[in-house]
Amino acid sequence: MTRRREGATGELTLIERARRAQLIEVTIELVADRGYAGASLAAIAERAGITKAAVLYHFPTKDAVVRAAHEHALAALVGDVAGAVEAADAASRPAAYVRSMVGHLREHPRHTRMIIEAMVHDDGDQDPAARWRPLAELISAARLARGGSGDIDARTTAIIVGGGIDAIVAEQLHDPDYDTAAAAEQLIDMLDATLSR
Amino acid sequence: MTRRREGATGELTLIERARRAQLIEVTIELVADRGYAGASLAAIAERAGITKAAVLYHFPTKDAVVRAAHEHALAALVGDVAGAVEAADAASRPAAYVRSMVGHLREHPRHTRMIIEAMVHDDGDQDPAARWRPLAELISAARLARGGSGDIDARTTAIIVGGGIDAIVAEQLHDPDYDTAAAAEQLIDMLDATLSR
DNA sequence: AGATTTTTTGACCGTACGGTAGAATTCGGC
């Protein structure tokens, strides 16, 4: 009963777990502070106090490190938002979505920059609307629950509101004093006006 | 009376003008198709049918080429939008702004990608709100012209609407069949509802 | 303690990049 890695099960050593977590952490910081280009293998290694080769011992490639960091930041965000949305009733779920997303991003600016940077630099030709599909579905459901009669396009509405979220977040990343909560409420007002039309 | 360059006046040869224009053009194409990273000196030179060194004869540095390309694309956009806005009365200028910007970007997708790519990759810590300040002023003026009484924040409104514009454009760049005109009208509706509150 | 495995290191390789230097070419004006 050893603690070595078992190829089949993929069991990991405690040290390896810790290192991986540390590498993910410093990579997030690095991407947040200096952008994708600033997150070189050498830079990651230096911040972690080891060498490039040691980093590549824990991850097969540099992209794997960045990908892991991105997934880590993203998982925290979607978990947060999903919780807030489920706690609301159908009619106010879009509002809860916007509110919790802006709130999370304000509380975790590093993760935010990481996510944004990854979205920009990733594969380029990915449907932006896919990102907001969950929001689009919440919007459709909320419109049903409210009995709005206008024939608004949920997809387009989600795209617009999503863009608004991104813009608010970007502004807050530049000016930490920006009142994102108030901005989120104004965006929610605009959305509500569209929903009940 | 020769046609050589006159150091003091900065007069340019015809050939140099043509080359510079061509280099700007291929750089825009390159950035649009393959992103900032894809616009290397070698790639630019290859598309122009010359060598790296020849490119650097016409521009002092690679960044100068990209900067010139960006400014070229941006100038076309702001000229277009400014014309459309001036042709409208104060109350409907924000709508004209949104409409003409989305329209221009739809008709010049290459220029659009160039502008977006430059905005993302430029210097990082630039105020996103600065981009939408002209829109913010149009919004303030329109609210006055309409006699709306609510105390909405023009800056935040401009940020949100600007984000919506970006999102619509991004969606169109991914899906050329996306109805950006309809999306722009919906965004304008949301803005109008906020303006007259 | 000895054996074995996990982790780290240092030295190296290949590539792509932006940029430079000087020689070569083209081209218009005389």
Place this chain on the structure above:
DNA sequence: GCCGAATTCTACCGTACGGTCAAAAAATCT
């Protein structure tokens, strides 16, 4: 045809990057 300027080429330099390799150093197990 010649001269000088405008334009382009070839060859090279230095740097930074991601990645590989064998060997050393810790850590762990028996």
